[in-house]
Amino acid sequence: xxxxxxxxxxxxxxxxxxxxxxxxxxxxxxxxxxxxxxxxxxxxxxxxxxxxxxxxxxxxxxxxxxxxxxxxxxxxxxxxxxxxxxxxxxxxxxxxxxxxxxxxxxxxxxxxxxxxxxxxxxxxxxxxxxxxxxxxxxxxxxxxxxxxxxxxxxxxxxxxxxxxxxxxxxxxxxxxxxxxxxxxxxxxxxxxxxxxxxxxxxxxxxxxxxxxxxxxxxxxxxxxxxxxxxxxxxxxxxxxxxxxxxxxxxxxxxxxxxxxxxxxxxxxxxxxxxxxxxxxxxxxxxxxxxxxxxxxxxxxxxxxxxxxxxxxxxxxxxxxxxxxxxxxxxxxxxxxxxxxxxxxxxxxxxx
Amino acid sequence: xxxxxxxxxxxxxxxxxxxxxxxxxxxxxxxxxxxxxxxxxxxxxxxxxxxxxxxxxxxxxxxxxxxxxxxxxxxxxxxxxxxxxxxxxxxxxxxxxxxxxxxxxxxxxxxxxxxxxxxxxxxxxxxxxxxxxxxxxxxxxxxxxxxxxxxxxxxxxxxxxxxxxxxxxxxxxxxxxxxxxxxxxxxxxxxxxxxxxxxxxxxxxxxxxxxxxxxxxxxxxxxxxxxxxxxxxxxxxxxxxxxxxxxxxxxxxxxxxxxxxxxxxxxxxxxxxxxxxxxx
Numbered sequence: 001x002x003x004x005x006x007x008x009x010x011x012x013x014x015x016x017x018x019x020x021x022x023x024x025x026x027x028x029x030x031x032x033x034x035x036x037x038x039x040x041x042x043x044x045x046x047x048x049x050x051x052x053x054x055x056x057x058x059x060x061x062x063x064x065x066x067x068x069x070x071x072x073x074x075x076x077x078x079x080x081x082x083x084x085x086x087x088x089x090x091x092x093x094x095x096x097x098x099x100x101x102x103x104x105x106x107x108x109x110x111x112x113x114x115x116x117x118x119x120x121x122x123x124x125x126x127x128x129x130x131x132x133x134x135x136x137x138x139x140x141x142x143x144x145x146x147x148x149x150x151x152x153x154x155x156x157x158x159x160x161x162x163x164x165x166x167x168x169x170x171x172x173x174x175x176x177x178x179x180x181x182x183x184x185x186x187x188x189x190x191x192x193x194x195x196x197x198x199x200x201x202x203x204x205x206x207x208x209x210x211x212x213x214x215x216x217x218x219x220x221x222x223x224x225x226x227x228x229x230x231x232x233x234x235x236x237x238x239x240x241x242x243x244x245x246x247x248x249x250x251x252x253x254x255x256x257x258x259x260x261x262x263x264x265x266x267x268x269x270x271x272x273x274x275x276x277x278x279x280x281x282x283x284x285x286x287x288x289x290x291x292x293x294x295x296x297x298x299x300x301x302x303x304x305x306x307x308x309x310x311x312x313x314x315x316x317x318x319x320x321x322x323x324x325x326x327x328x329x330x331x332x333x334x335x336x337x338x339x340x341x342x343x344x345x346x347x348x349x350x351x
Numbered sequence: 352x353x354x355x356x357x358x359x360x361x362x363x364x365x366x367x368x369x370x371x372x373x374x375x376x377x378x379x380x381x382x383x384x385x386x387x388x389x390x391x392x393x394x395x396x397x398x399x400x401x402x403x404x405x406x407x408x409x410x411x412x413x414x415x416x417x418x419x420x421x422x423x424x425x426x427x428x429x430x431x432x433x434x435x436x437x438x439x440x441x442x443x444x445x446x447x448x449x450x451x452x453x454x455x456x457x458x459x460x461x462x463x464x465x466x467x468x469x470x471x472x473x474x475x476x477x478x479x480x481x482x483x484x485x486x487x488x489x490x491x492x493x494x495x496x497x498x499x500x501x502x503x504x505x506x507x508x509x510x511x512x513x514x515x516x517x518x519x520x521x522x523x524x525x526x527x528x529x530x531x532x533x534x535x536x537x538x539x540x541x542x543x544x545x546x547x548x549x550x551x552x553x554x555x556x557x558x559x560x561x562x563x564x565x566x567x568x569x570x571x572x573x574x575x576x577x578x579x580x581x582x583x584x585x586x587x588x589x590x591x592x593x594x595x596x597x598x599x600x601x602x603x604x605x606x607x608x609x610x611x612x613x614x615x616x617x618x619x620x621x622x623x624x625x626x627x628x629x630x631x
Contacts, residue, residue: 073530086524090549
């Protein structure tokens with residue numbers, strides 16, 4: 001087990017394409033860090049640089065106290081779980097798990113013991129003699145995890161391991177990965193584009209955009225205080241609504257808005273912070289026409305068009321409120337629920 | 352097609368049976384001819400039923416051959432053919448596997464140049480380059496040797512190309528997983544890539560073996576010592592005699608056809624698999 005330290009890590013592909021533009025990040029021993037961002041943000045590249053599958057253009061990468069910039073993946077003491085599992089199709093599950101140990105010169109009885117322990121932990125002990133193609137997607141996923149587990153490495157690297165599973169299995173495996181990591185306390189770096197996966201799994205999230213870090217923090221810190229408009233839009237579903245400050249002034253709420261930080265010209269409001277009933281604290285009021293009513297069981301999404309504005313806006317409420325499409329409704333927003341941003345810099349103001 | 356039209360069915364079978372008969376008839380004639388007594392085939396009418404001299408004809412061909420025509424015993428020529436075909440097959444497979452591995456998995460300078468160079472040799476079959484190749488083999492004093500028979504035919508652009516195409520369908524992650532698992536390039540090649548291409552190897556083995564076995568012009572050109580005659584060219588020698596012993600020649604023909612048939616029989620399952628499915 002070990003910490004992972006990234007100092008000014010850069011990746012430039014031939015033709016001067018900067019995929020990763022200088023990342024500084026310290027991952028503590030035993031921590032579960034999730035790299036999250038839209039496709040093409042460099043998160044996978046960054047993970048593969050840590051794994052040693054991509055060369056490092058510039059910067060320093062340390063696993064433990066050892067600089068590993070130029071080491072082969074096998075020498076870095078890491079294990080990786082791939083998106084498409086990358087199991088060896090001609091080997092039995094047992095041999096898939098044992099292959100890495102064999103290459104490292106483990107003795108037969110040690111291999112046997114480790115494979116059995118890992119298989120028991122992942123509940124794949126019954127399939128050890130089968131070939132990967134005889135397994136279901138979820139079972140293959142477990143074997144891929146097992147292959148990482150048997151090695152007892154300093155760090156686990158996960159490259160979108162759940163994206164090939166169906167929705168139900170994905171939730172189940174997500175819980176299992178979390179429990180497993182809690183139990184083993186192995187430093188883990190996990191890449192995903194799914195913000196829900198990121199929120200639920202990580203001790204800390206790293207939100208990446210365009211090869212740079214937008215924000216680092218615990219899931220709730222990032223949710224409660226997104227550092228930029230990008231993070232605000234990316235984390236949370238449905239995405240945060242962005243309203244120009246001028247518009248809110250125009251709605252007669254000026255009195256509550258003048259203590260917003262300087263340079264604020266746009267305000268973010270989470271869909272769940274737009275209420276149908278006035279809250280007890282100070283609030284703003286906006287009128288809107290209901291365009292589309294999406295009932296989703298425990299919650300409903302209301303797509304509305306604000307009065308005097310073209311801006312589409314989403315509202316999330318619990319249950320099914322008694323309203324119908326075409327109605328003009330009044331919404332209440334607690335003053336404390338506003339996220340102030342500056343549209344030119346894209347950053348949160350007042351930090 | 353799921354159709355049930357008796358007429359179409361009948362017609363289809365008629366065509367198939369006709370096709371099979373067309374292919375099998377000459378083979379049948381060869382077998383029949385190889386069982387006749389010495390004079391029977393020269394009488395003008397071709398016998399349609401097997402004669403009674405099969406055993407002695409085959410025995411004579413196998414152990415003594417047609418020494419008058421300068422052809423050694425068929426047993427020996429079969430052995431020569433077998434050694435040559437195996438050397439060519441194994442040589443072709445190992446060289447093309449390794450070169451495809453190099454071209455697909457290693458980034459070196461002029462990689463594509465080398466690939467195209469190999470690819471271009473596809474356009475130069477043995478017959479086209481036979482004179483310079485002969486000169487080279489003669490200068491290396493490899494005439495009348497197994498090395499001379501097989502080495503010039505070992506390089507194979509076709510097999511290299513096929514293996515390259517197959518290797519490119521193996522997911523990149525497989526290599527990466529192996530690297531994380533501590534397997535170097537050769538280990539990856541031996542433990543992962545070779546077992547994955549086993550069906551392709553089998554299919555190419557069959558094709559290359561038959562290719563090697565059927566070589567005619569090249570052995571004819573470079574062997575003058577009967578010790579190195581191969582069966583295919585040996586048969587030609589026998590027929591160029593003034594009074595060809597057709598019953599014995601036919602026995603040799605049947606013997607020459609057997610090994611490729613056996614190879615196909617034994618490798619059929621893998622062969623078909625290799626041509627139709629990719630295991631991933």
